Structures are given as structure tokens and as C-alpha cells.
């Protein structure tokens with residue numbers, strides 16, 4: 199069915215949330231958050247997913263890792279159909295596919311020290327690892343994302359947004375994933391910091407051979423990191439092209455609208 | 464976090480005084496057998512409703528005056544001029560006692576009750592029941608409240624609707640009736656000297672529901688936060704998420720709620736015991752002691768010392784309430800009621 203060069207293939211994915219009304223909570227309607235989306239992510243490449251707020255980007259990303267309920271459609275990961283797997287059979291993919299979250303102020307538990315935050319996925323997927331090996335791994339990961347060993351015993355509130363996003367990346371990298379869903383990882387950051395994080399993700403991709411689904415709402419960030427770009431609105435993908443083509447030769451009105459919102463340098 | 468809260472409690476003059484008062488009360492309860500001059504059930508029927516004995520300084524010693532009963536029908540006592548008994552300290556495992564061979568002589572710092580038992584002694588022993596009931600009770604309440612509330616909020620679905628309808632049901636019945644009904648239902652299974660447990664079970668059953676509801680609400684909002692999604696995404700189990708991610712983020716609420724609901728236990732015990740449905744004689748508890756003060760005789764003849772347990776209940780409840788209010792202001796400044 200699927201092309202072995204693609205790490206991820208999504209076909210006709212739909213996520214509909216029921217709308218319940220009245221005291222009896224009867225289902226009267228549905229929100230079509232994702233409404234028939236088809237795309238693929240080639241191994242080792244970055245696919246950008248762009249669209250305005252509410253267009254269904256986050257829901258698409260979450261459906262891949264079963265954080266959003268799939269109404270219909272298929273998801274192939276490395277040629278395996280993972281869209282219909284139960285909780286247990288899906289468990290190995292919770293190691294292979296990681297997610298980076300939009301809001302760095304919300305994605306780290308405020309009551310946990312950095313060492314515990316980064317070691318949490320190790321506790322789950324590397325049960326046999328000794329505590330001292332885990333600690334070494336945490337320190338190694340912190341250095342890898344550009345943070346200092348001395349940060350291990352601090353709490354998230356002691357860090358800036360950019361540093362927290364680095365911690366989130368270290369946590370995602372801890373279990374040696376192959377594929378990462380990056381859900382607007384830089385939207386909440388200052389422009390100067392955005393570039394640093396995007397470059398970090400690029401360097402990590404080169405070093406570790408990762409594949410990304412990179413979600414953003416502005417084309418400037420997407421163009422910088424993506425090989426291919428998907429433009430999404432109202433739960434549907436309206437345009438799909440390489441990063442240059444999108445910039446040079448936008449086909450869809452909606453894409454042009456997005457482009458005009460990008461500040462000209 | 465916990466340490467910071469504690470330091471701020473110590474810095475605030477009001478909460479510091481509450482903490483000191485409560486610490487003293489709990490210390491008195493712990494060391495009751497040492498601090499009290501008699502065992503709690505030692506009677507002296509010739510000295511019923513004895514007023515507090517005056518302590519004087521004579522011959523370089525602290526001494527107590529000796530009283531005679533001038534009107535047994537009205538329990539009227541008068542000090543005998545010039546007759547005193549010296550107090551000795553650290554005798555027979557007690558902090559103080561009377562230095563006399565006469566086993567009818569008594570030191571009553573806060574008078575005696577209807578069977579001549581020392582009110583001071585019984586206050587100290589009663590504190591053990593009245594003060595521990597709150598601590599044991601809230602640990603049950605908060606555990607139940609957290610488990611039910613967090614599971615409802617996190618799992619949602621059938622479990623949630625069933626539990627929350629049940630909580631609504633509990634909250635809809637007036638507390639006192641529910642308490643009396645529960646007490647009647649449980650009491651036959653316990654001997655009368657184990658009423659302590661009956662009271663705790665009945666009160667815990669009533670009070671867990673409101674905290675469960677609040678915890679459920681907090682869990683609903685926390686489970687939407689991205690660090691919980693991150694944990695789910697990495698394959699963390701349900702219970703690990705409840706205890707690693709949700710519990711630490713509701714713990715400050717639990718602390719405030721616990722402090723504010725200790726008074727419910729103290730008052731609940733007092734109410735049951737006052738009605739004769741709680742702690743049974745010859746044991747002591749503040750509510751039980753207070754029930755002696757409801758007789759007409761006590762009221763007419765002004766035996767004020769029998770009201771001291773009420774005063775202690777009042778002090779304890781106020782101290783816990785103020786402490787809870789200050790804690791809430793520290794934990795959640797948005798809820799602050801006064802400037």
C-alpha cells in the first residue's frame with residue numbers, strides 16, 4: 199500500500215467532535231476539526247503544516263499519536279497501519295513518535311524538577327536503565343539542546359520560554375524517536391529566539407536523521423525549515439507543494455492570503 | 464513549595480499566633496497523662512461541682528487552699544481560713560500533685576464536675592479525642608476526595624456521572640440529619656468505647672463529597688494542560704498521571720481544604736457527643752464534657768468552669784479557620800477577601 203520512502207502516510211483522515219446539547223446531551227451536530235486530510239512525510243524530511251487558528255492543525259498532529267479520536271481514515275507509519283491499533287499494540291509507537299508542544303509555559307509540569315521531567319519517558323520506555331545511567335543521559339540531552347548540566351535540579355519557572363522549549367525538545371529526544379510532531383514549537387517565542395529553536399531542530403534532524411511534521415501558522419517559519427508545505431483551512435488541505443513553489447507560485451487564494459500576512463524583509 | 468508556604472505562614476503575625484496556639488493545644492494533648500494531676504475518671508463524690516481551688520504562695524511554697532462544703536444541696540464551698548496543702552512537682556510520673564497523705568484532698572485548677580472529677584485533667588484527655596479526630600478525619604476525607612474527584616475528572620464518562628450524582632445526593636441532605644442517620648446505622652457494629660471510630664467514619668462519609676467535587680473541577684482543567692498530554696503521549700499510565708502530574712498540582716488546594724475542614728470534624732464530634740451520641744462516659748471529649756453544662760443546675764448556680772471545653776472548641780475552630788484563610792491567601796492570592 200504505502201511507499202517505503204515515506205515514514206508517515208495519512209489518508210483521508212477525519213476527526214469529528216460531536217456537539218451535545220440539552221440536558222439529555224443528545225448529539226445534534228459535529229465539529230469537523232479535520233475533514234479528509236491526505237499527505238505523506240518522506241523519511242528524514244520536514245513537512246510543514248500551515249493554516250490559521252482553528253484550521254485543524256493541532257488536531258491532525260494529535261490524531262497521529264492518538265491524543266485526538268480518529269473518526270475515519272488510515273495512518274501508516276513505516277508501512278504499518280497504526281490508526282486502528284489499540285492501546286497496547288500502539289505502545290511501541292509512543293517511543294518512536296514524539297511531540298513538541300505549542301506552549302512552553304504549559305508543557306512542563308511546574309511541580310517537577312528538570313531532571314525528572316526529562317527522565318520521565320526513560321522511566322517508561324527504558325525500565326532497565328539504572329538511575330545513574332538515566333542521570334547521565336539527562337545531562338547529555340541537556341547539553342545536546344544547548345542547556346547546562348547545572349540546570350538539572352531547577353524547576354520550569356526558573357527558565358525563559360526558549361529554554362523551556364529546549365527542555366521540551368530534550369524530553370522528546372530522550373527515547374530516541376524517529377518522527378516528531380512539532381506543534382507550533384516557536385509561536386509563543388520572541389522572534390529572535392524563534393530562529394534559535396528552528397536551527398536547533400534542524401541541527402538535530404541532520405545529526406539524528408529525524409523526520410518532522412512541523413506545524414505553524416505563519417509561512418515565514420515554515421519556509422525556513424520545511425521541504426514540503428501543506429496549507430490547511432477548515433479541516434482540509436487546500437494546497438500542497440515544495441517550500442519554494444509555495445512562496446514563488448502560490449496556487450490557492452488562501453495561500454496568497456497567508457503569504458500577504460508574512461512581513462516582507 | 465511546601466517550605467515556602469510554611470515560611471510565609473511563620474512571617475504572618477496572625478497565622479503565627481494561630482500556629483502557636485494550635486501547637487500548644489496539641490502538645491497538651493500529647494502529654495496529657497504527664498500534665499494532668501489525676502487519671503481522667505477518678506471521682507470524688509464528696510466534691511461534686513467544686514470550684515477552682517485557689518493557689519497561694521505561703522512559706523516559700525505554692526500551696527492550695529482547702530475548702531469545706533457548706534451547703535451540699537447547692538454545692539456551695541468555702542475556703543477554710545489558714546488551712547493549705549503544699550503542691551509538689553515531678554512526683555509519680557506527674558508534673559504536679561498535692562503533698563499530702565489525705566487521698567480525699569484535691570487540686571482542682573478548673574474545678575470539678577458532677578462526680579468530682581478534675582475538669583483540668585479531663586480537658587487535657589478530652590483534647591486527645593477532640594484534636595485527633597480532625598487529623599485522622601481529614602486524612603480520610605482528603606484521600607477519598609482526591610481519588611474520587613481526580614478519577615471522575617480524568618476518566619470522565621460513566622464513572623464521572625455516577626460519582627457526581629452521588630455527590631449531589633450527599634450534598635442535598637442537611638448535614639446534621641445525615642450525621643445522625645449515619646451514626647444510628649453504624650453504631651451497633653461498634654462497642655461503646657470505640658465510638659471514636661463511629662464518629663470518624665460518619666463524618667468522613669459526609670465531608671469527602673465537597674472536596675471531591677472541587678478536585679474534579681481542577682482535574683478537568685489540569686488534564687487539558689500540555690504536560691498531561693505530553694505524559695499521555697509518552698505512554699504514561701493513568702495512575703502515574705494521577706499521582707505524578709495531577710496530585711502535585713492540586714496539593715496546595717488540598718492543604719487549604721484540609722485546614723478549613725478540620726473544624727467540621729471538631730464541631731461534628733462535639734455535636735454528637737453533646738447529644739450523647741458520640742464519645743461515651745467515662746472517656747473524655749470536649750463535646751461530652753460540655754454536655755454536663757446543659758443541666759439546669761449548672762446554669763442556675765453559675766458553674767462557669769464547666770463551660771471551659773466550649774471555650775477550647777471555640778479557640779481551636781477559630782485558629783484552624785484563620786490559618787486556613789491565611790493559607791488560601793498564600794496559595795491563591797486571587798481569592799483574597801481582605802486587602
Ligand SMILES: Nc1ncnc2c1ncn2[C@@H]1O[C@H](COP(=O)(O)OP(=O)(O)OP(=O)(O)O)[C@@H](O)[C@H]1O
Nearest residue numbers: 215229231249250251252253254255256257258415
Ligand atoms: N476536544 C475538542 N472538542 C471539540 N472541538 C474541538 C476539540 N479540539 C479541537 N476542536 C475544534 O476543532 C477545530 C480545530 O482545532 P485545532 O486545535 O486543531 O486548530 P489549530 O489549527 O491547531 O489552531 P491554533 O492555531 O489556534 O492552534 C477548532 O474549531 C476547535 O474548536
Ligand SMILES: [Mg+2]
Nearest residue numbers: 255256257300
Ligand atoms: Mg494548534
